[in-house]
Amino acid sequence: MRYVSTRGQAPALSFEEVVLTGLANDGGLYVPETLPHFSAEALADMAGLSYAEIAFRVMKPFVNGEIDDDTFRGLVTDAYATFNHDAVLPLKQLDANHFLLEQFHGPTLAFKDVALQLLGRLLDHFLKKRNERAVIMGATSGDTGSAAIEGCRHCDNLDIFILHPHNRVSEVQRRQMTTVLANNVFNVAIEGNFDDAQAMVKQSFANQDFLNGSRLVAVNSINWARIMAQIVYYVAAGVALGAPHREVSFSVPSANFGNVFAGYMAYKMGLPVKQFIIATNANDILHRTLTANDFSKRELAATLAPSMDIVVSSNFERLLFDAYERDGHAVAALLERFQIEPTALAEAPLATLREKFSSFSVDDATILEVIREAHHRTGEILDPHTATGYRAAERARADQSTPMVTLATAHPAKFAEAVVKAGFQGVPLPTHMDDLLEREERYSVLPATLEAVQQFVVDNRR
Numbered sequence: 001m002r003y004v005s006t007r008g009q010a011p012a013l014s015f016e017e018v019v020l021t022g023l024a025n026d027g028g029l030y031v032p033e034t035l036p037h038f039s040a041e042a043l044a045d046m047a048g049l050s051y052a053e054i055a056f057r058v059m060k061p062f063v064n065g066e067i068d069d070d071t072f073r074g075l076v077t078d079a080y081a082t083f084n085h086d087a088v089l090p091l092k093q094l095d096a097n098h099f100l101l102e103q104f105h106g107p108t109l110a111f112k113d114v115a116l117q118l119l120g121r122l123l124d125h126f127l128k129k130r131n132e133r134a135v136i137m138g139a140t141s142g143d144t145g146s147a148a149i150e151g152c153r154h155c156d157n158l159d160i161f162i163l164h165p166h167n168r169v170s171e172v173q174r175r176q177m178t179t180v181l182a183n184n185v186f187n188v189a190i191e192g193n194f195d196d197a198q199a200m201v202k203q204s205f206a207n208q209d210f211l212n213g214s215r216l217v218a219v220n221s222i223n224w225a226r227i228m229a230q231i232v233y234y235v236a237a238g239v240a241l242g243a244p245h246r247e248v249s250f251s252v253p254s255a256n257f258g259n260v261f262a263g264y265m266a267y268k269m270g271l272p273v274k275q276f277i278i279a280t281n282a283n284d285i286l287h288r289t290l291t292a293n294d295f296s297k298r299e300l301a302a303t304l305a306p307s308m309d310i311v312v313s314s315n316f317e318r319l320l321f322d323a324y325e326r327d328g329h330a331v332a333a334l335l336e337r338f339q340i341e342p343t344a345l346a347e348a349p350l351a352t353l354r355e356k357f358s359s360f361s362v363d364d365a366t367i368l369e370v371i372r373e374a375h376h377r378t379g380e381i382l383d384p385h386t387a388t389g390y391r392a393a394e395r396a397r398a399d400q401s402t403p404m405v406t407l408a409t410a411h412p413a414k415f416a417e418a419v420v421k422a423g424f425q426g427v428p429l430p431t432h433m434d435d436l437l438e439r440e441e442r443y444s445v446l447p448a449t450l451e452a453v454q455q456f457v458v459d460n461r462r
């Protein structure tokens with residue numbers, strides 16, 4: 001399997017090279033040159049298998065020939081053994097045809113664990129094999145950071161630098177990162193927002209001179225392995241609900257677009273999907289683009305669903321690459337324009353996107369209303385991100401007869417502010433975290449400048 005850049009200029013890479021890199025050197029994101037396809041029979045055979053076995057079968061074609069089957073099966077099995085639920089990602093029925101896919105039973109209580117528990121193990125495997133060290137630079141709006149630290153901190157060949165927006169993540173999210181006092185983990189609170197942090201990470205990939213030849217690795221969904229691991233749960237949920245014999249729909253709380261893009265990959269690989277609903281908070285660029293062809297930046301708003309406080313949605317580029325029929329030049333031109341002025345998609349690609357994707361945007365007041373309503377109806381306390389997906393599933397679904405799966409992307413205990421504002425007393429943290437609020441913290445606050453952040457990395461890496 002070879003991987004190519006969405007901007008068409010960078011060299012094609014192998015799986016190992018893609019995992020050990022970040023942005024392509026033309027500024028694009030890597031995607032598989034061709035996608036594997038699962039026949040109806042292969043999908044039907046997955047029904048009833050363990051999550052780890054489905055994961056092995058779905059991901060094997062992407063790594064084929066680069067990690068032997070026994071080793072890869074071992075990495076996958078170990079990754080999902082860290083989850084605190086036998087089903088790994090249990091599917092909960094809410095009403096006749098609406099289901100919640102609980103993605104928060106991993107070590108850090110959000111869907112990011114699904115990919116980062118595996119990515120940490122893949123990095124460890126490849127770096128040890130090569131006897132190499134690497135530096136991780138990641139940006140987080142709250143969940144990727146702790147999942148990356150938890151997934152990678154045991155790899156002594158890695159130094160991990162995570163940038164989060166100062167005072168714009170929840171207390172639990174911050175402490176999940178800053179209370180890890182390992183000597184290869186460095187947390188930086190930047191005086192800016194998530195977009196600033198992500199831009200600095202991308203600029204660091206574009207020009208790595210400051211690292212004097214050390215390898216720089218991405219843990220954000222820039223890294224193809226993140227997307228690959230997330231494809232699995234769409235297939236697992238789909239076959240559990242009757243695929244390939246019937247279609248399934250998904251409502252996905254979205255921002256950086258890695259989650260729903262992975263679903264789209266599952267669809268392209270043969271999973272029968274009727275509809276993807278992109279749910280956003282008040283940072284609604286994806287919704288504006290889909291509904292009004294308004295692909296333009298607006299000021300980033302701080303919301304009750306802070307992990308989705310993102311304007312520049314990284315993986316939307318991967319979808320655009322497909323919608324523009326893999327024309328890297330057209331994608332590069334569009335995204336260069338987007339950085340400097342309001343822009344719009346060409347008509348044909350937009351029409352292609354609208355065939356499979358719908359969208360819905362949910363403001364803070366509605367998030368609170370949904371948390372209350374959903375609790376009244378189902379007994380569940382949703383986290384504020386899941387609440388956007390729940391409301392979008394109700395309002396934007398194409399039909400009632402296709403099973404609808406709303407992705408429950410985080411545990412409500414991470415977001416006390418929203419839960420308490422909705423009128424509840426709060427949700428306890430799981431026992432492995434019950435002393436989190438008393439643990440010692442360590443992090444540095446830096447101005448949101450590339451120079452300050454890169455100097456910090458140079459000064460602290462081992």
Ligand SMILES: Cc1ncc(COP(=O)(O)O)c(C=O)c1O
Pocket residue numbers: 110111142143144253254255256257258259260307308385386409410
């Ligand atoms: C809890 C939660 N829900 C939803 C999202 C949105 O996912 P994505 O960025 O993959 O679109 C994120 C982070 O981005 C998140 O942390």
Ligand SMILES: N[C@@H](CCOP(=O)(O)O)C(=O)O
Pocket residue numbers: 139140141142143144145219220221222255256258307308314
């Ligand atoms: N919501 C994310 C933002 C980063 O997204 P990623 O999927 O590209 O890592 C977070 O919680 O950090």
